[in-house]
Amino acid sequence: AQTVTQSQPEMSVQEAETVTLSCTYDTSESDYYLFWYKQPPSRQMILVIRQEAYKQQNATENRFSVNFQKAAKSFSLKISDSQLGDAAMYFCAYRDFGNEKLTFGTGTRLTIIP
């Protein structure tokens, strides 16, 4: 079974600085998808960014980018120019190609220090 590990239960960063959240996963599949979801205090699950395993280029969405290392099974999220609104729980998630379910990590709670 696929597993997703987020080894940082909590992280904090000064406003306007850069922070990187770590995620590793275990799979025997070659085709899969990786996601970062954000869950603010409202508890809404909001998609931040997604990466297809067959793509070598790292995904980028405005201030959010990933460092995808397929051989190392690592998928970290970098947040640049951190803003107060970035404060949330961040979940890394994995999905097999053709499989329905998302498998989540345990999350990293990000605090932004003004």
Next chain:
Amino acid sequence: AAGVIQSPRHLIKEKRETATLKCYPIPRHDTVYWYQQGPGQDPQFLISFYEKMQSDKGSIPDRFSAQQFSDYHSELNMSSLELGDSALYFCASSRPSGADTQYFGPGTRLTVL
């Protein structure tokens, strides 16, 4: 843009009662997923439907059942509720592709007393 709609947003039930949660997917999304998120935990996959047929099943208790209707909305029926069923229940939807992204609704917070 239209999002996934879930109702009710909050629900309080007594032990051994029954609850029904509803989910209305994003227009033109025909795949629906249900997840359960306990306090302080990550979301756990329960079940999914594609074109009104069950497409995948996770750790869903036998006391729970779900279906997808002709208009693609879905309902999660929970019977003989237990204290441990208290959680946030998310519905997510996606377009008909094995590669597509799941978009989550706001969740239904179920409290069992």
